[in-house]
Amino acid sequence: MLVGCPVVALELLTTARDATEHGRLAKSLSSLRQAPVTNGVCAAALSASSELTSANHPRVPVADYLIAAAAAERGFGVLHYDHHYDTLASALGFESVWIAPRGAL
Numbered sequence: 001m002l003v004g005c006p007v008v009a010l011e012l013l014t015t016a017r018d019a020t021e022h023g024r025l026a027k028s029l030s031s032l033r034q035a036p037v038t039n040g041v042c043a044a045a046l047s048a049s050s051e052l053t054s055a056n057h058p059r060v061p062v063a064d065y066l067i068a069a070a071a072a073e074r075g076f077g078v079l080h081y082d083h084h085y086d087t088l089a090s091a092l093g094f095e096s097v098w099i100a101p102r103g104a105l
Contacts, residue, residue, distance in 0.1 A: 006036060007066045035070035044069035048091040060084045068092050081105055 009029045016022035035041075045065035052060065061084065068088035071078045077095030078085050081102075089096035099105075 006034065007063050007070070008032070011063055011067075033076075035074050035076060037066050037070055038073065041066060041069045041073050044072060044092060048088060051091045052087065057087055060087060064088060068094060 009026070009032075012029060013022055013025055016025055045062075045068070048065060048069065049060075064082065064084045065088065068078055068085060069092055072092040072094040075094075077097050078089075079097045079099055081099050083102060085096045088094075
């Protein structure tokens with residue numbers, strides 16, 4: 001199962017150009033299943049950060065760690081268009097699903 005989490009909504013809502021668009025997007029996002037950021041999610045994100053840093057992986061945005069860890073905690077996948085999720089999937093063990101082939105959009 002694929003999922004959204006509150007961090008996803010925050011990231012996507014920052015793309016709204018005005019209050020009307022923000023409202024429409026917020027309403028659409030409210031239908032996604034939620035994967036809240038819990039203490040366990042934070043611990044998993046920190047552990048993944050340590051693991052990836054030790055393996056000399058390039059930096060990953062904080063939001064991506066939290067989204068991936070929240071999905072992994074619940075056994076969900078992450079639907080995305082961002083190569084960071086493939087890297088995070090190797091550390092956190094969730095399904096990484098591209099919405100389109102990398103470089104296509």
